[in-house]
Amino acid sequence: MRIRTKLMIAVAVNIIVFVGVIFFGVRPYFIEKSMEQDRQMVERRIASVTETLVNRKSTLERTLVDWAVWNDTYTFVQNQNDKYINSNISEETLENLGVQAMVFLNRTGEVEYSTFRQEDSPLSKASQQTIISDITKRLRPNLELQDGVYDSEYGPILYASHPILRSDSSGPAQGTLVMLKFVDVDFLADLSAQTKIQLTIQPAQYSETKMTLQNDGTEVVVPLDTVFQTTDFEVSFIVEPTHYQNTISMLRLGMFALLVLGLGLFLSLLWTIHHVVIRRLIEIVDELKQITLERDSRLRLSRDKHSRDEIEQMAMSMNEVLSALEDTRAEVLDRAFRDALTQLPNRLGLEDYFSTVRGRHGRIGVIGLDLDDFRRINDQYGHRTGDSVLIYIASRLNFYKEAGFVARIGADEFMLVHPGWTLEQLQPVARHLTKDLKDWADVNGVKGMAVTIGIDVFTCAEPHHTYEIMMGRLDVVIHEAKMSGKNRVLTFQEIEDGSHYLQTLEMERDLRHALEHDEFELYYQPIVSPRPFSVRGVEALIRWNHPSKGQISPGLFIPVAEQLGLISDLGRWVLEQAVMEMTEQVKRHHLFLSINVSKRQIADGSFLDSLEHVLTETGFDPHRLHVEITESEVGGNLYELQQFIHALKAIGVKISLDDFGVGTSSLSFLQSLQLDIIKIDQNFVKGIPENTFDRALLEGLYQTFHTLGLDIVTEGVERPEQLAFVLEHSSSLIQGYHYSKPVPLAQLEHYLKQTVMMYD
Numbered sequence: 001m002r003i004r005t006k007l008m009i010a011v012a013v014n015i016i017v018f019v020g021v022i023f024f025g026v027r028p029y030f031i032e033k034s035m036e037q038d039r040q041m042v043e044r045r046i047a048s049v050t051e052t053l054v055n056r057k058s059t060l061e062r063t064l065v066d067w068a069v070w071n072d073t074y075t076f077v078q079n080q081n082d083k084y085i086n087s088n089i090s091e092e093t094l095e096n097l098g099v100q101a102m103v104f105l106n107r108t109g110e111v112e113y114s115t116f117r118q119e120d121s122p123l124s125k126a127s128q129q130t131i132i133s134d135i136t137k138r139l140r141p142n143l144e145l146q147d148g149v150y151d152s153e154y155g156p157i158l159y160a161s162h163p164i165l166r167s168d169s170s171g172p173a174q175g176t177l178v179m180l181k182f183v184d185v186d187f188l189a190d191l192s193a194q195t196k197i198q199l200t201i202q203p204a205q206y207s208e209t210k211m212t213l214q215n216d217g218t219e220v221v222v223p224l225d226t227v228f229q230t231t232d233f234e235v236s237f238i239v240e241p242t243h244y245q246n247t248i249s250m251l252r253l254g255m256f257a258l259l260v261l262g263l264g265l266f267l268s269l270l271w272t273i274h275h276v277v278i279r280r281l282i283e284i285v286d287e288l289k290q291i292t293l294e295r296d297s298r299l300r301l302s303r304d305k306h307s308r309d310e311i312e313q314m315a316m317s318m319n320e321v322l323s324a325l326e327d328t329r330a331e332v333l334d335r336a337f338r339d340a341l342t343q344l345p346n347r348l349g350l351e352d353y354f355s356t357v358r359g360r361h362g363r364i365g366v367i368g369l370d371l372d373d374f375r376r377i378n379d380q381y382g383h384r385t386g387d388s389v390l391i392y393i394a395s396r397l398n399f400y401k402e403a404g405f406v407a408r409i410g411a412d413e414f415m416l417v418h419p420g421w422t423l424e425q426l427q428p429v430a431r432h433l434t435k436d437l438k439d440w441a442d443v444n445g446v447k448g449m450a451v452t453i454g455i456d457v458f459t460c461a462e463p464h465h466t467y468e469i470m471m472g473r474l475d476v477v478i479h480e481a482k483m484s485g486k487n488r489v490l491t492f493q494e495i496e497d498g499s500h501y502l503q504t505l506e507m508e509r510d511l512r513h514a515l516e517h518d519e520f521e522l523y524y525q526p527i528v529s530p531r532p533f534s535v536r537g538v539e540a541l542i543r544w545n546h547p548s549k550g551q552i553s554p555g556l557f558i559p560v561a562e563q564l565g566l567i568s569d570l571g572r573w574v575l576e577q578a579v580m581e582m583t584e585q586v587k588r589h590h591l592f593l594s595i596n597v598s599k600r601q602i603a604d605g606s607f608l609d610s611l612e613h614v615l616t617e618t619g620f621d622p623h624r625l626h627v628e629i630t631e632s633e634v635g636g637n638l639y640e641l642q643q644f645i646h647a648l649k650a651i652g653v654k655i656s657l658d659d660f661g662v663g664t665s666s667l668s669f670l671q672s673l674q675l676d677i678i679k680i681d682q683n684f685v686k687g688i689p690e691n692t693f694d695r696a697l698l699e700g701l702y703q704t705f706h707t708l709g710l711d712i713v714t715e716g717v718e719r720p721e722q723l724a725f726v727l728e729h730s731s732s733l734i735q736g737y738h739y740s741k742p743v744p745l746a747q748l749e750h751y752l753k754q755t756v757m758m759y760d
């Protein structure tokens with residue numbers, strides 16, 4: 001919920017509570033009070049009405065007494081002289097007295113004289129007679145002072161009677177004087193005028209004064225017998241609730257004013273809050289959103305210079321937070337772009353650098369340096385030494401970089417980038433680095449330290465030549481260099497088509513598949529003794545029947561299998577397969593079986609492991625097994641090799657040194673291996689018999705090996721002249737196309753039978 005909404009609700013609730021308190025707390029008090037005032041007023045009105053009526057009655061009685069207690073009247077009733085009537089009573093007299101009629105009764109109550117006012121409402125004699133008789137009935141027999149209102153057929157009539165006495169009030173009473181006054185419209189109007197109350201008169205219903213609360217006021221009924229002696233009438237009037245009405249309208253007005261005031265307060269509060277708080281907050285929120293959107297840590301909230309309120313303080317604090325964030329960001333960035341150990345920029349730093357130079361230079365010279373076996377150095381010499389190697393490399397790279405850029409892009413990987421450098425400039429630097437590192441290792445006693453260096457001249461003019469491509473190319477070079485023996489410098493340009501690397505990748509995938517899907521087969525090549533002819537043995541040679549590429553030469557895939565470590569599995573398969581297939585033939589034809597073994601199979605012990613197993617499984621005679629070790633591979637771990645040979649010899653297996661002449665081993669070294677057979681590489685035979693140098697060389701070899709008492713196999717004998725030369729100078733066994741190419745098992749069986757038949 002927004003602040004504005006919350007405030008609106010809060011203010012509205014306050015106003016409602018305030019109004020509610022007034023409405024339910026204060027209002028009843030005022031109303032109660034006003035009603036009380038109204039009640040008092042009603043009572044005053046009643047008093048006033050009663051008093052006016054009493055006054056009327058008194059006036060009438062005074063007039064009555066004036067006339068009734070008077071010698072002239074007394075005499076008139078005694079003697080009935082007309083003189084009294086003529087001189088005292090006229091129409092005018094009645095009008096002045098304010099009465100409608102005067103009736104003189106004698107002592108017996110009979111009418112002596114009566115007179116009625118005529119002009120307003122002339123009454124007939126009969127009517128007058130009825131009224132008089134009605135009144136006399138009411139008065140008789142009592143001649144005392146009486147008064148009352150009675151209900152005549154002309155409406156209520158107020159009457160009063162008094163005994164007629166002498167002027168000194170002495171009796172005996174000669175009769176009764178009655179005065180009548182019609183309670184007509186005029187009378188009531190007169191009364192109303194005097195009391196200022198609209199009175200009505202009606203036959204009595206109540207015996208006491210009664211007040212009834214009505215919508216338009218209080219209806220008051222006053223029975224007239226509270227004033228007059230006998231009467232069946234009551235007067236009624238309505239007293240309007242003036243105070244109550246005033247209070248109500250005052251309260252209404254007050255409430256309205258309060259609401260208007262509240263509304264005004266509400267609006268002014270909203271306005272103030274909006275202008276002072278919310279508008280500024282919205283500004284701040286918008287600016288913060290913008291800052292977040294632009295992700296520019298240098299942006300700050302705008303400030304209101306004239307204000308020092310809490311919001312401004314908040315904005316100020318936020319700006320401080322932003323500043324702190326910017327500092328932290330700079331620190332983190334620096335850390336993110338720099339390697340802590342060497343203080344060189346890292347991969348990110350390099351990428352950043354690349355993006356800044358890319359547009360400005362057509363090509364970039366790149367040197368990637370990767371330590372060989374860095375892990376071993378760490379393990380062997382400790383991490384402290386490992387660190388100093390890295391620091392040393394960093395310092396050398398910095399030394400050579402000139403205007404270029406150096407980065408550490410991995411644990412033991414560095415890069416030197418120099419826009420503008422060519423291969424001719426890069427290669428010497430690579431050589432220097434290799435040499436420097438070797439010198440350092442010598443000085444510090446770190447053995448076997450070497451680097452693999454990849455070089456590339458990367459053209460960045462082409463749009464697809466991105467940073468990733470550059471790094472990818474360097475990866476390829478270094479990978480290739482490592483695969484082909486480490487400790488070397490290789491340029492991308494040397495493997496430019498990339499086909500070799502890609503083929504290797506593809507072959508890796510296919511080799512694994514082939515192992516699982518039985519795509520390999522063994523061919524066998526006879527090794528023969530020419531004079532007299534006999535097949536003395538066979539060499540097992542692996543063939544790969546690739547489902548789509550056809551037969552692939554072992555010269556292509558064996559090195560890959562060696563690199564990938566697949567050779568152990570492959571070698572185990574060859575051993576098991578060859579022994580299994582050849583057990584029968586070997587026995588029958590008194591042959592030996594020659595098997596090729598890679599260095600890796602020796603190093604990981606896998607060959608010896610499977611050999612033992614295979615021999616016991618098949619019962620193959622170990623004396624008929626030859627193991628071929630390549631001369632070039634013998635240069636590795638001598639002790640390991642000696643152990644291997646020792647183990648084989650212990651069970652009677654013979655050792656054959658393959659491809660003699662390709663490697664560079666010394667004779668004394670070979671002697672220490674206790675070899676049984678030397679296989680002279682076909683390269684020595686190629687130039688025979690044409691090449692004099694080759695002939696001399698081969699002749700020398702034969703002499704040497706015969707002297708040493710070693711058996712010899714000459715490989716690659718294809719032509720009869722070659723065979724003749726070998727025969728002339730040695731008693732060497734022959735392996736070559738002259739006799740047979742390597743053939744599948746079935747064909748070998750055929751070959752063996754044929755030759756046996758031939759010589760039988």
Ligand code: C2E
Pocket residue numbers: 525540541542553554555558571574596597598628658659682715716717718735736737738742
């Ligand atoms: P290698 O051990 O020197 O085997 C002899 C190679 O010389 C064979 O090639 C054979 O076909 C070829 N050869 C024999 N006589 C002649 C000839 O008169 N003229 C010519 N031009 N060549 C001849 P292949 O079968 O292609 O084998 C190549 C290499 O692959 C082998 O050389 C061996 O180093 C390796 N290899 C083959 N099978 C295995 C194996 O099962 N295990 C291991 N580790 N290596 C193997």
Ligand code: CA
Pocket residue numbers: 539596628658
């Ligand atoms: Ca061989």
Ligand code: CA
Pocket residue numbers: 658659679681715
């Ligand atoms: Ca060979």
